[in-house]
Amino acid sequence: MKYSITEIADILHIKEDRLNDQEAVVSQLLTDSRSLNYPKETLFFALKTKNNDGHNYIAQLYKQGVRNFVVDHVDEVTRGMRDANFLVVDNPLEALQQVAMSHRRKFNIPVIGITGSRGKTTVKEWLNQLLKDDYKIVRSPRSYNSQIGVPLSLWDIDDNTQLAIIEAGISTTGEMGNLQAMIRPTIGIITNIGSEHNDGFASMQEKASEKCKILTSCECIVYCADDPLVTSTIKPLLDVDVAQEIAWSRTDATRQLYVKSVAKTDKQSTLTYVYGGKQCQLTAPFTSDRDLENVVTCLAVMLHLGIDPAVIAQRMKRLTPVGTRINVMEGVNNCTIIADGYTSDYNSLTPALDFMFRRSSKQHDNAVILSDLKPDVYSDEELYIRVSELLWAKNIKHFYGIGADMCRYGKYFKGMECQFFKSTQEFVDKMSQGDFENETVLVKGAPEFDFDQIIDLLEAKQHQTVEEIDLNALAHNFKFFRSLIKPTTKAVAMVKADGYGTGSYEMAKTLQDCGCDYLAVAAQDEGVDLRNAGITMPIIVLNPSVVNYKSLFQYHLEPEVYSIIEARELIKEGAKYGAKNFPVHIKLDTGMHRLGFIKEQLPELIELLHSQDVIKPASMFSHLCVADEPAQDAYTHMQLDYFEQCTQVLQAAFNHHITRHILNTTGIVRFPEYQYDMVRIGIGLYGIKTCYDGSEDALKPVASLHSIIISLKDWPAGTTIGYGRHGVLTRPSRIATVTIGYADGYDRHFGNGHAQIWVNGTLCPTVGNVCMDAVMVDVTEAQCQVGDRVEIFGEHIPIERLSEARDTIPYEILTSISPRVKRVYYRE
Incomplete structure (x- = not known):
C-alpha cells in the first residue's frame, strides 16, 4: 500500500508547505534503522525509548537513502538535509499509531484481534492455516503485538486483503485501549488469562480487565467459559456492545460451543462437540491440553465465519505445529547457522532476515537457504519477485532455493549468486560442507521440506547433549x-x-x-x-x-x-x-x-x-x-x-x-x-537468583541442559551398575543410559542417586558412578523409550538443585559445561 507524503502529512495534521518534497511516496514504515529494506519509499519514525533515541540514527538513514522522517524536533544537522521531509510531531509513537489507525479505517473487512497470556501466536498461525483457502489474509509477523508492532502489522493490509488476524500484547495497564482503537477487531479472542507477564499489574483481575478491553465493540467474542476470571470480566460487555458470543466449555452443555468429549491417542485427539444443536467431530494431530484449547478457539472462529463442520474436520487433520523458535548454532567452517522453524511465507521472511543481520559480522558473508513459500495475498509470480527484491535489498551474497516453485521462478533472483534445487534431497546430494565457509546462513523451510537434513549437514557439533x-x-x-x-x-x-x-x-x-x-x-x-x-x-x-x-x-x-x-x-x-x-x-x-x-x-x-x-x-x-x-x-x-x-x-x-x-x-x-x-x-x-526473599522471582532461567536416552534395559534386584559396582539395585529396575558424563560437565558427584534427571514428567535418580560420556538412571517409574529427550537442568530441575548436590554455587555448574556440548540459541 502506498501513500503520498502529503496524505501522511494530512493524517498527522501537518501543513503541506512544510514539506521539502511533496512528490515523495511512502510504502514502508520503519522504527528500527537495522530493518531498512527500501530507503526511497521508507518513512522513519524517530521513537524515543528509555535507553535509546531514534533521532540518533537519522543521519545514518539519510546516507542510506531515506528521505522521509517523523520527528519531535529538528536540529542543525537535519535542517541541512534540504531534500528530506521532516514531519514534526509532539510524539512520534503516537504519530505512528495515528497513521495505522487511519489506514485501518479504510478497510471494511473482518479483523480478528487476539489477546491472552499465551497461545496468541499459535491461534493466529492456525487460523491462517485453516482459513487461507477462503480468504486472502494479512496477519501479524511473528509476535508483532506491542504498541509498535501492532501499527506495523496493520500497515500490511491492502486492497487485496480479505481478512486480518492481529495479535495484541500488553505489559501494563493503559495499553490495550490504544491497541483496540488501532485494530478495531470485529472478532475478539481471549485465549486465556495466566500468570505470565504479571509484573505490570496489581492483580490478576486488573490484568483481565485490561486485556478484555480489546473486545469493546466487537461483533463477536470468543473465550473459554470454564475460566471464571475471564467469564466474570467479560460479562458486563455482553450486555452493551457485543452482538454475539461464542463461549466454549468442556463442562457446561448450555454454552454456545460445548466440547462433549476428548479421546486421545499417542499422536492425536478426537473432539466431539455440540454447536447450534448439532453434534460433530473433528480430529487434530495434538494431545496436550494447551494445544487442544487453541484448537477449540480456532474451531469457534471458523463456526462463527460459517465454515461447514465437515470442511473444518478435514482441515483440522492437516494442522501443523507452529515452530516459534529461531535457533542459532555453530556451523562448519566458521559458519553460523540460523534455523527458523516458523511459518514459511513472505510474512515471516523479513523478521527472520532482520534477526540474521543483527547476528552477522563483517567477517561473514550472508547466505539464505529457502524452500518454496506458502501463497498468501500475492500471486505466485509477484510473490517470488518480492522475495528476490527483499533478498537483494538485504545484500544476500549466496541464495539457495529449494522446491518446484523456486526453480520455476528462479529467473527473478538477480544480484546474488543463486542455485536452485528441486528437492531437499537434491541439495544434500549435490552440496557439501566445503561449499560453506565464513558465512551466516539462514535456513528457512516449510515442514514438508525436512530441512533438518540441511541443518545436519551444516551443523558443526552433532553431540546429543545440548545446552539451550x-x-x-x-x-x-x-x-x-x-x-x-x-x-x-x-x-x-x-x-x-x-x-x-x-x-x-x-x-x-x-x-x-x-x-x-x-x-x-x-x-x-x-x-x-x-x-x-x-x-x-x-x-x-x-x-x-x-x-x-x-x-x-x-x-x-x-x-x-x-x-x-x-x-x-x-x-x-x-x-x-x-x-x-x-x-x-x-x-x-x-x-x-x-x-x-x-x-x-x-x-x-x-x-x-x-x-x-x-x-x-x-x-x-x-x-x-x-x-x-x-x-x-x-x-x-x-x-x-x-x-x-x-x-x-x-x-x-x-x-x-x-x-x-x-x-x-x-x-x-x-x-x-x-x-x-x-x-x-x-x-x-x-536467571539465577542471588536473593531468595521474592525480590528476584521475576527472573527467567536462560540456560537449560538436555540429553537423550540411548539404551533401556531391565535388571533384577541385586544387579550392580557402573564402574566400581557402586550402584546396587534393591528391586527389579529399568535402567536408562543417558549420553552425558563428566567430560560434558556433569560432575561425578551427581552419581549414585545424588542427583535426578527429568524423564517425561518423572524425576529419576542416577544409579552408579557417572562415566566420562554417560550416566545411568533408574527410570522404573517413568514412561520412556530410546531416543527420548531428558532434562538435566532447566524448567523442571533448577540449576540450584545441582549446585546444592555438589555443595557449590550455580556459577560453577553453569561455567563447567564442556565446550563439546552443543549450544543452541533461540528466540520465540
Whole structure:
C-alpha cells in the first residue's frame, strides 16, 4: 500500500508547505534503522525509548537513502538535509499509531484481534492455516503485538486483503485501549488469562480487565467459559456492545460451543462437540491440553465465519505445529547457522532476515537457504519477485532455493549468486560442507521440506547433549534489572567466562540490541573475539593480564587498572601505539582484598595519571563481597562508605566526570540507593537468583541442559551398575543410559542417586558412578523409550538443585559445561 507524503502529512495534521518534497511516496514504515529494506519509499519514525533515541540514527538513514522522517524536533544537522521531509510531531509513537489507525479505517473487512497470556501466536498461525483457502489474509509477523508492532502489522493490509488476524500484547495497564482503537477487531479472542507477564499489574483481575478491553465493540467474542476470571470480566460487555458470543466449555452443555468429549491417542485427539444443536467431530494431530484449547478457539472462529463442520474436520487433520523458535548454532567452517522453524511465507521472511543481520559480522558473508513459500495475498509470480527484491535489498551474497516453485521462478533472483534445487534431497546430494565457509546462513523451510537434513549437514557439533539458551529470557532479565535503576544509570553486562558458559557472542548481540551500555569480560582474548564477531559497544577487561598490548588498543578494549606497576606498564605500551586519553577503569579495594588501590595509594596514582596523556580514568569501581548475606550488611555498608571516600578523593583531582559503579546483581536489588552512575549485572542476567526473599522471582532461567536416552534395559534386584559396582539395585529396575558424563560437565558427584534427571514428567535418580560420556538412571517409574529427550537442568530441575548436590554455587555448574556440548540459541 502506498501513500503520498502529503496524505501522511494530512493524517498527522501537518501543513503541506512544510514539506521539502511533496512528490515523495511512502510504502514502508520503519522504527528500527537495522530493518531498512527500501530507503526511497521508507518513512522513519524517530521513537524515543528509555535507553535509546531514534533521532540518533537519522543521519545514518539519510546516507542510506531515506528521505522521509517523523520527528519531535529538528536540529542543525537535519535542517541541512534540504531534500528530506521532516514531519514534526509532539510524539512520534503516537504519530505512528495515528497513521495505522487511519489506514485501518479504510478497510471494511473482518479483523480478528487476539489477546491472552499465551497461545496468541499459535491461534493466529492456525487460523491462517485453516482459513487461507477462503480468504486472502494479512496477519501479524511473528509476535508483532506491542504498541509498535501492532501499527506495523496493520500497515500490511491492502486492497487485496480479505481478512486480518492481529495479535495484541500488553505489559501494563493503559495499553490495550490504544491497541483496540488501532485494530478495531470485529472478532475478539481471549485465549486465556495466566500468570505470565504479571509484573505490570496489581492483580490478576486488573490484568483481565485490561486485556478484555480489546473486545469493546466487537461483533463477536470468543473465550473459554470454564475460566471464571475471564467469564466474570467479560460479562458486563455482553450486555452493551457485543452482538454475539461464542463461549466454549468442556463442562457446561448450555454454552454456545460445548466440547462433549476428548479421546486421545499417542499422536492425536478426537473432539466431539455440540454447536447450534448439532453434534460433530473433528480430529487434530495434538494431545496436550494447551494445544487442544487453541484448537477449540480456532474451531469457534471458523463456526462463527460459517465454515461447514465437515470442511473444518478435514482441515483440522492437516494442522501443523507452529515452530516459534529461531535457533542459532555453530556451523562448519566458521559458519553460523540460523534455523527458523516458523511459518514459511513472505510474512515471516523479513523478521527472520532482520534477526540474521543483527547476528552477522563483517567477517561473514550472508547466505539464505529457502524452500518454496506458502501463497498468501500475492500471486505466485509477484510473490517470488518480492522475495528476490527483499533478498537483494538485504545484500544476500549466496541464495539457495529449494522446491518446484523456486526453480520455476528462479529467473527473478538477480544480484546474488543463486542455485536452485528441486528437492531437499537434491541439495544434500549435490552440496557439501566445503561449499560453506565464513558465512551466516539462514535456513528457512516449510515442514514438508525436512530441512533438518540441511541443518545436519551444516551443523558443526552433532553431540546429543545440548545446552539451550533462551535469548528472550536473557532480554527479559536485563529489562528486569533495568527497571530497578534510574533511567540515567548505565548498565554493564557481565559476559566473562564465555558468558558464564553460555557463549559470550550471542549473549553480547542480544544485550547490545537491548540497549546495554557496556560489556565486561575477564580476559583480553574474550574481548578480541567479541570485536571480531561484530560487537561494537564498549568492553571493559576486568582482569587484564596483558601480553599483547597492540590488540588491547587496536580493538579498543578498556582495561581495569588495579596497581601502580600495571598503570606504568599500560602508559609505556600505550605510548608506543599512539594512544591518547585511552579510557581505563580504576579498581578500588574496598574490602574484597583481591585486587585494587586502597586510599593511601591514591595520591601516587593521581600524580602518575596527571603526568601523562596516554590513559584517562573513565570509571572507578569496586566489588561487594557479601552483598548477598544480610547478616554481614554492616561489612557491606563499610565497603560502601570506603568507596565513597576513595571516589571523592579521585574525583576531586580531575576536571572531567569519572563514572562510579560498585553494585553487582545482588547490590542492585538490595542497595539501589548506591547505584551511582552505573551498575554491573552478572549471574542474575542468566536467571539465577542471588536473593531468595521474592525480590528476584521475576527472573527467567536462560540456560537449560538436555540429553537423550540411548539404551533401556531391565535388571533384577541385586544387579550392580557402573564402574566400581557402586550402584546396587534393591528391586527389579529399568535402567536408562543417558549420553552425558563428566567430560560434558556433569560432575561425578551427581552419581549414585545424588542427583535426578527429568524423564517425561518423572524425576529419576542416577544409579552408579557417572562415566566420562554417560550416566545411568533408574527410570522404573517413568514412561520412556530410546531416543527420548531428558532434562538435566532447566524448567523442571533448577540449576540450584545441582549446585546444592555438589555443595557449590550455580556459577560453577553453569561455567563447567564442556565446550563439546552443543549450544543452541533461540528466540520465540
